[in-house]
Amino acid sequence: MDIKAYIESGILELYVAGALSEKENEEVYALMLKHPEILTEVQNIETSIIKLTAATAPQGSKNIFNSIKESLDFNDNDNKVIPLNKGKTNWFNYAGWAASIVLAAGLFWATSENNELKSKIKIAETNEQLLEVQIENANNSLTKAKELISVLRDRNIISVPLDGQQVYPEAYAKVYWDKNSNNIYLDVQGLPTPPEGKVYQVWSLTLNPLTPTSLGILDDFNTDENKIFVIENANASQAFGITLEPAGGSESPTLEQLYTLGVVDTAS
Numbered sequence: 314m315d316i317k318a319y320i321e322s323g324i325l326e327l328y329v330a331g332a333l334s335e336k337e338n339e340e341v342y343a344l345m346l347k348h349p350e351i352l353t354e355v356q357n358i359e360t361s362i363i364k365l366t367a368a369t370a371p372q373g374s375k376n377i378f379n380s381i382k383e384s385l386d387f388n389d390n391d392n393k394v395i396p397l398n399k400g401k402t403n404w405f406n407y408a409g410w411a412a413s414i415v416l417a418a419g420l421f422w423a424t425s426e427n428n429e430l431k432s433k434i435k436i437a438e439t440n441e442q443l444l445e446v447q448i449e450n451a452n453n454s455l456t457k458a459k460e461l462i463s464v465l466r467d468r469n470i471i472s473v474p475l476d477g478q479q480v481y482p483e484a485y486a487k488v489y490w491d492k493n494s495n496n497i498y499l500d501v502q503g504l505p506t507p508p509e510g511k512v513y514q515v516w517s518l519t520l521n522p523l524t525p526t527s528l529g530i531l532d533d534f535n536t537d538e539n540k541i542f543v544i545e546n547a548n549a550s551q552a553f554g555i556t557l558e559p560a561g562g563s564e565s566p567t568l569e570q571l572y573t574l575g576v577v578d579t580a581s
Contacts, residue, residue: 314348316348316350316351319344319351320350320351320354324337324341325341325351325354325355325358326358328341328355329355329358329359329362341355467491469491469492469493470489470490470491471488471489471490471492471577471578472487472488472489472490473487473488473489473490473552473553473575473576473577473578474486474487474575475487475488475553475554475555475573475574475575476573476574476575477503477572477573478571478572478573478574479571480557480569480570480571480572481505481572483503484503484504484505484572484573485503485504485573486499486500486501486502486503486504486555486573486575487499487500487575488500488553488575490546490550490577495545495546495547496543496544496545496546497528497543497544497546497553498541498542498543499515499541499542499543499544500540500541501513501531501534501540501541501542501555502540502541503573504534504540504555504572504573506534506535507534507535507557510559510560511557511558511559511560512530512531512532512534512557512558512559512560512561512562513530513531513534513555513556513557513558513572514527514529514530514531514555514556514557514558514562514563514566515527515528515529515530515531515542515544515553515554515555516528516553516554516555516556516566517546517548517550517552517553518550518551518552518553518554519548519549519550519551519552520551520552520576525554525565525566526548527562527563527564528544528545528546528548529544529562530558530561530562550577551576551577552574552575552576552577553574553575553577554566554571554573554574554575555571555572555573555574556568556570556571556572557570557572558570
């Protein structure tokens, strides 16, 4: 058997490309086991295809074509028609290279598909993480709701309605005061959205003499959907008020911007 002629026939390229029949594949495989030169040539072809694909994949199909032309020793000055005086063309070689081209294109397509699949998996993982965060937030909201219901049902809770004042008569709020925990649960659903650069500030008041003590500002008013805030209050409060103050709050309440006020029922 002429090993060199067999290698140059192009059948090994077709074998690597998977373009042969099952019987032909078996024949090539048997020859590979018998002749180390054929095995080496198959390995070289596979290595060339992999290198060709790796070199051309990032640049796209145009560079694939250029790399293949270089591998075939073509250039832009070559004639488009093969002259008759060049002798008989070895079409098996060209068939082999054609099969190699198909394989290279297939590997490029597979690489693109793989990247797209990875992108879809990444998006799915991100969506899953977002869903987990939403579930966690929902669970936290449910926990807070149950806690609030428990507070409202406690017979020892002092309820203090806060009515709207002259600056905004339609305003209203409500304080649920738990003296055992020194906390108030402030429901401010009845307050309008504060203007930009302004915040609501909550005050604990003693009435004789009138002494205000700040319980803090409602920085999260716009983003809190429930509009219910838990605020620590260890004061001997006789009343509660809410004023509109500049961002950051004030040391003393701006009475002209008093939105709600409510007196604690001494019988409670």
